[in-house]
Amino acid sequence: xxxxxxxxxxxxxxxxxxxxxxxxxxxxxxxxxxxxxxxxxxxxxxxxxxxxxxxxxxxxxxxxxxxxxxxxxxxxxxxx
Amino acid sequence: xxxxxxxxxxxxxxxxxxxxxxxxxxxxxxxxxxxxxxxxxxxxxxxxxxxxxxxxxxxxxxxxxxxxxxxxxxxxxxxxxxxxxxxxxxxxxxxxxxxxxxxxxxxxxxxxxxxxxxxxxxxxxxxxxxxxxxxxxxxxxxxxxxxxxxxxxxxxxxxxxxxxxxxxxxxxxxxxxxxxxxxxxxxxxxxxxxxxxxxxxxxxxxxxxxxxxxxxxxxxxxxxxxxxxxxxxxxxxxxxxxxxxxxxxxxxxxxxxxxxxxxxxxxxxxxxxxxxxxxxxxxxxxxxxxxxxxxxxxxxxxxxxxxxxxxxxxxxxxxxxxxxxxxxxxxxxxxxxxxxxxxxxxxxxxxxxxxxxxxxxxxxxxxxxxxxxxxxxxxxxxxxxxxxxxxxxxxxxxxxxxxxxxxxxxxxxxxxxxxxxxxxxxxxxxxxxxxxxxxxxxxxxxxxxxxxxxxxxxxxxxxxxxxxxxxxxxxxxxxxxxxxxxxxxxxxxxxxxxxxxxxxxxxxxxxxxxxxxxxxxxxxxxxxxxxxxxxxxxxxxxxxxxxxxxxxxxx
Numbered sequence: 338x339x340x341x342x343x344x345x346x347x348x349x350x351x352x353x354x355x356x357x358x359x360x361x362x363x364x365x366x367x368x369x370x371x372x373x374x375x376x377x378x379x380x381x382x383x384x385x386x387x388x389x390x391x392x393x394x395x396x397x398x399x400x401x402x403x404x405x406x407x408x409x410x411x412x413x414x415x416x417x
Numbered sequence: 418x419x420x421x422x423x424x425x426x427x428x429x430x431x432x433x434x435x436x437x438x439x440x441x442x443x444x445x446x447x448x449x450x451x452x453x454x455x456x457x458x459x460x461x462x463x464x465x466x467x468x469x470x471x472x473x474x475x476x477x478x479x480x481x482x483x484x485x486x487x488x489x490x491x492x493x494x495x496x497x498x499x500x501x502x503x504x505x506x507x508x509x510x511x512x513x514x515x516x517x518x519x520x521x522x523x524x525x526x527x528x529x530x531x532x533x534x535x536x537x538x539x540x541x542x543x544x545x546x547x548x549x550x551x552x553x554x555x556x557x558x559x560x561x562x563x564x565x566x567x568x569x570x571x572x573x574x575x576x577x578x579x580x581x582x583x584x585x586x587x588x589x590x591x592x593x594x595x596x597x598x599x600x601x602x603x604x605x606x607x608x609x610x611x612x613x614x615x616x617x618x619x620x621x622x623x624x625x626x627x628x629x630x631x632x633x634x635x636x637x638x639x640x641x642x643x644x645x646x647x648x649x650x651x652x653x654x655x656x657x658x659x660x661x662x663x664x665x666x667x668x669x670x671x672x673x674x675x676x677x678x679x680x681x682x683x684x685x686x687x688x689x690x691x692x693x694x695x696x697x698x699x700x701x702x703x704x705x706x707x708x709x710x711x712x713x714x715x716x717x718x719x720x721x722x723x724x725x726x727x728x729x730x731x732x733x734x735x736x737x738x739x740x741x742x743x744x745x746x747x748x749x750x751x752x753x754x755x756x757x758x759x760x761x762x763x764x765x766x767x768x769x770x771x772x773x774x775x776x777x778x779x780x781x782x783x784x785x786x787x788x789x790x791x792x793x794x795x796x797x798x799x800x801x802x803x804x805x806x807x808x809x810x811x812x813x814x815x816x817x818x819x820x821x822x823x824x825x826x827x828x829x830x831x832x833x834x835x836x837x838x839x840x841x842x843x844x845x846x847x848x849x850x851x852x853x854x855x856x857x858x859x860x861x862x863x864x865x866x867x868x869x870x871x872x873x874x875x876x877x878x879x880x881x882x883x884x885x886x887x888x889x890x891x892x893x894x895x896x897x898x899x900x901x902x903x904x905x906x907x908x909x910x911x912x913x914x915x916x917x918x919x920x921x922x923x924x925x926x927x928x929x930x931x932x933x934x935x936x937x938x939x940x941x942x943x944x945x946x947x948x949x950x951x952x953x954x955x956x957x958x959x960x961x962x963x964x965x966x967x968x969x970x971x972x
Binding site: 352353358361367 | 483486487488490491494539540566885886887888890891944945946
């Protein structure tokens with residue numbers, strides 16, 4: 338039951354996406370192109386995020402540690 | 418929704434005219450001080466004999482952004498398709514220049530052609546659907562399919578029966594194939610035939626026409642009236658007869674194409690005021706009188722204000738008491754197009770003048786059509802006898818147009834007599850009453866459901882905002898699937914983001930039909946997420962002045 342309503346909800350969301358982006362009005366091949374483009378972009382963005390966000394977070398973390406005064410450890414780690 | 422200042426409406430009217438009282442507060446286009454909501458109706462409350470509730474909800478920001486996203490995607494794909502057609506990757510089905518025209522001015526490159534080719538074509542199935550029965554409260558429609566994405570249609574031969582008709586301008590329900598009107602028209606048809614084959618000035622002036630004109634004059638409460646065979650031509654051919662070079666036309670920005678065409682044909686200077694905005698109109702009037710004609714500074718020969726009774730796309734009613742006050746103050750002329758309002762408004766069905774309880778003689782030119790409330794065809798002009806006599810001689814549609822077909826005339830006469838109660842029944846009166854009730858009920862229910870509805874609460878034209886291009890097509894299709902025929906409207910009839918569905922109520926709609934329609938609209942509204950309303954209504958006056966996309970005229 339819950340699964341069914343979830344499925345319906347997802348379908349509804351898909352419909353809304355189609356209506357807003359106007360893919361509802363597109364011919365099948367246009368839809369294919371549009372979705373391919375969208376999915377490619379999404380995958381690329383998430384892969385980029387996966388690659389770079391941890392690095393950025395750790396850099397930021399180190400930076401704040403540095404600000405908070407743990408300079409010694411940092412200096413050591415940098416030297417090392 | 419209660420609008421600010423409505424409580425004060427009846428309490429104390431502060432100005433009996435239009436000028437001084439608010440002139441000090443609101444100087445032309447200067448908007449109200451921040452924090453103080455100045456409501457025009459309050460200022461001129463004394464002019465109105467009834468509450469005037471007209472409000473337009475602002476487009477929610479998110480919806481506007483998403484609409485632009487939709488148009489953006491479609492435009493990108495449009496360019497892609499145009500590219501493919503250019504390089505013959507795809508078969509080109511639209512109109513293109515011939516080979517020998519290639520080096521001349523391009524014909525199909527402007528935005529409207531691009532729009533028609535690439536955007537409108539995708540949702541074209543929601544328009545021009547052929548019907549095959551009388552367009553009464555219910556209508557039969559011919560089923561059609563398209564196998565090439567709306568470039569061509571084929572008829573399946575099937576008929577979709579019993580569609581609730583929410584699209585015809587059949588306000589009083591006189592579009593019917595039985596009843597007294599039909600019988601009278603059939604009788605006249607057997608007596609006179611259908612065609613007249615001559616113009617009014619030659620052999621085409623029947624006794625029926627004279628009878629009709631006398632009746633129309635009596636109906637409107639004017640000295641004299643004249644009937645024409647085509648409503649559009651009534652506007653576009655008579656305005657040039659009334660004004661010409663050296664005259665000034667002040668036209669509402671949302672006026673119908675016929676008025677626009679007439680104004681342009683006349684050769685007069687045209688200036689446009691903001692929709693139903695009396696400050697804007699007054700400013701233009703003042704400027705026109707102070708500065709006169711450009712360069713020569715001679716006074717204008719005539720100043721003609723062009724307004725409509727009900728604006729068919731916005732569902733708003735003209736602020737006639739204020740327009741008349743301004744017209745009198747600045748001694749200009751008023752041309753009132755009652756195409757939608759005649760029959761549909763007022764306690765006696767006599768249009769917007771009757772609705773506000775005004776004197777018809779204050780309106781110089783009363784124009785209207787028989788195509789809507791009377792279920793016939795043609796148009797009329799009413800006014801002073803001198804005006805009508807002049808038009809009889811000089812108007813193109815009087816001199817050149819074939820006169821009205823006798824059965825059509827009889828349909829108008831019978832339905833008009835019915836509205837006036839001269840047929841000995843109260844049927845006409847009941848129809849007017851029923852329409853008013855249907856209008857209030859339908860508008861109230863739609864508002865409660867959370868749709869954005871434009872216009873005046875008494876206007877039988879009900880625009881429901883759809884905004885997004887895909888939803889125009891989806892709404893039309895989903896409603897047809899549910900056996901309800903609606904009219905959807907998009908660019909260029911409306912500004913590009915304000916696409917809408919437009920319901921026209923009729924006295925022929927029963928409560929059950931309206932309830933069925935409302936139930937389905939509710940369902941489709943949930944499905945398509947159309948319930949945008951946040952119940953924050955802005956009076957018409959407070960819409961930003963610069964948002965309109967309509968053209969400006971310069972001197």
